[in-house]
Amino acid sequence: MGILQKSHLLSKYIKVNPCNMADKTDHVQLSQWLNAVAKTRDKQAFTGLFMFFAPKIQHIARSKFPNETQANEVVQETMSNVWRKAHLFDENKGASTTWVYTVMRNVTFDLLRKIKGNKEDNLSDDIWPIVENMQTEAEVFDDHLENKQLLSVINKLPDNQQQVVKGFYLMEMSQVQLAQQLNLPLGTIKSRLRLALAKLKVQLGEHND
Amino acid sequence: MIKHHPKFELMLSFVKGDLPASLSAGITIHAGMCPVCQEQIFQLTEQMAEVSFEEDHLDKYIVDDDKKLNVSSIDFNQMIEAITENNEVKLEEAIIEKVIAFKNKTYKLPAILNNMQLGKAAQFGNLARARIQLDENEIHTSLLHIEPGAGVPEHKHKGFELTLLLAGSFHDDEGVYVKGDFMMLDGSHTHQPISKDGCLCYTVANDAPYFTQGINKLLNPIASFIY
Numbered sequence: 001m002g003i004l005q006k007s008h009l010l011s012k013y014i015k016v017n018p019c020n021m022a023d024k025t026d027h028v029q030l031s032q033w034l035n036a037v038a039k040t041r042d043k044q045a046f047t048g049l050f051m052f053f054a055p056k057i058q059h060i061a062r063s064k065f066p067n068e069t070q071a072n073e074v075v076q077e078t079m080s081n082v083w084r085k086a087h088l089f090d091e092n093k094g095a096s097t098t099w100v101y102t103v104m105r106n107v108t109f110d111l112l113r114k115i116k117g118n119k120e121d122n123l124s125d126d127i128w129p130i131v132e133n134m135q136t137e138a139e140v141f142d143d144h145l146e147n148k149q150l151l152s153v154i155n156k157l158p159d160n161q162q163q164v165v166k167g168f169y170l171m172e173m174s175q176v177q178l179a180q181q182l183n184l185p186l187g188t189i190k191s192r193l194r195l196a197l198a199k200l201k202v203q204l205g206e207h208n209d
Numbered sequence: 210m211i212k213h214h215p216k217f218e219l220m221l222s223f224v225k226g227d228l229p230a231s232l233s234a235g236i237t238i239h240a241g242m243c244p245v246c247q248e249q250i251f252q253l254t255e256q257m258a259e260v261s262f263e264e265d266h267l268d269k270y271i272v273d274d275d276k277k278l279n280v281s282s283i284d285f286n287q288m289i290e291a292i293t294e295n296n297e298v299k300l301e302e303a304i305i306e307k308v309i310a311f312k313n314k315t316y317k318l319p320a321i322l323n324n325m326q327l328g329k330a331a332q333f334g335n336l337a338r339a340r341i342q343l344d345e346n347e348i349h350t351s352l353l354h355i356e357p358g359a360g361v362p363e364h365k366h367k368g369f370e371l372t373l374l375l376a377g378s379f380h381d382d383e384g385v386y387v388k389g390d391f392m393m394l395d396g397s398h399t400h401q402p403i404s405k406d407g408c409l410c411y412t413v414a415n416d417a418p419y420f421t422q423g424i425n426k427l428l429n430p431i432a433s434f435i436y
Contacts, residue, residue, distance in 0.1 A: 025262065025263050041293075041296060043289075043293045046289065046292075046293055047289055050285065050288075050289050050292075051285070053262070054283070054285060054288070056261065056262055058283065060261055068282060072282065072283050075283060075288070076288060076291075076292070079288065079289075079292055080292050080295075081299070083292050083293060083295075084295070084297060084298055084299040085298075085299050087298060088301075094251070094254075094255065095255065095258065097258045097259065097261075097262040097263065098254055098255050098258040100258070100262070101254065101257060101258035101261055101262065102254060102258075104261075105224075105225065105226040105257075106226070108226055109226040109233075112226075113230060117343075117344045117345060117346075118344075119343075119344055121324060121325070122324075123230050123233075123234075123321075123324060123325070124226075126234075126237070126320065126321045126323065126324055127230065127233045127234060127237050127321060128237070129237070129320070129321075169252070172252070172255075174255070174256075174259055174263075175256070175259070176259065176263060197217075201217075
């Protein structure tokens with residue numbers, strides 16, 4: 001199924017209001033900063049990225065590393081990689097937040113492995129190769145062996161769950177965007193998605209795990 | 210056609226970086242052969258990024274006053290200076306292909322295994338095993354080669370056992386398994402895989418299997434061998 005058909009399919013369920021589409025997070029700004037770092041080694045742009053991401057990374061790292069020095073190492077290492085690898089970011093393949101998340105996740109994985117197993121093999125870049133982000137969605141859905149079956153099962157869900165599943169998986173809207181579109185609390189979107197997935201799992205049988 | 214995929218919970222832990230390297234590598238190999246799982250990983254990653262970085266989700270972090278104070282434990286300006294001082298750009302390393310040979314057959318290995326240390330292959334009848342040195346304590350990771358017509362006698366696991374087919378196929382009571390199939394078994398399963406045409410598997414287990422059928426109980430050496 002092509003993206004146009006997908007949008008068409010979804011537009012039957014959700015009235016798209018472009019004014020509502022923007023997140024609170026300024027993705028355009030973040031992408032511009034990353035591109036500026038990649039192309040012109042723009043320190044000002046990096047400072048912008050740093051001020052947005054570093055405090056958040058520090059909070060997250062503190063939950064994984066009780067040791068403050070190690071948590072700070074995650075911040076330092078992640079932001080260093082953002083500075084040194086910005087040229088690997090491609091805004092056509094996903095949001096800047098997703099890219100920085102993967103950089104942070106990889107740094108955390110390698111550091112945990114170093115602490116636990118005393119291994120400095122830094123496997124994270126092999127485990128999560130960049131190619132993982134190269135898929136185009138149209139291709140995947142065309143390839144999906146049980147796409148038809150899946151759609152027919154989705155269509156049997158209660159209407160409010162269908163909206164959320166189709167928005168999230170076919171339109172690839174974020175949960176936040178869906179909450180805005182449907183004018184519902186984020187928690188409701190999440191619980192509907194959870195309920196729907198649990199039902200789909202039962203419907204599709206245990207061998208589809 | 211690939212029929213067996215990692216469960217949702219496993220995928221999520223993978224995306225969050227919470228799985229050991231052995232199981233993570235298994236999912237990487239599977240996703241390299243399965244566009245559906247690749248797409249799911251991509252979407253879960255987006256979701257996790259959102260939960261981590263989007264403003265709406267951050268409120269939960271900002272309630273704790275103690276933690277607020279700790280934020281200042283980094284001198285941000287100093288860190289920015291230190292990072293931007295280094296103007297090196299990280300370049301991608303070229304990928305070198307690795308192969309492994311069992312008897313007369315040579316197999317190309319998935320790229321993820323390139324930077325892992327492979328032990329020497331040990332032969333046991335129609336089975337051969339090469340250990341992958343990941344040093345994860347009780348979790349053992351191996352490449353297991355089964356020659357045509359051979360199999361592993363019926364056995365059970367106390368812990369978990371991941372079997373991922375890299376080449377060839379095998380079958381058991383439940384059906385046929387082909388290249389890319391990702392089978393995660395826990396203690397409640399018994400199985401007896403047999404490979405008609407031979408196969409190469411990536412295996413991860415956290416305990417030795419034990420054999421469940423009469424005479425096969427004498428096969429203890431195999432149990433510790435394939436673990």
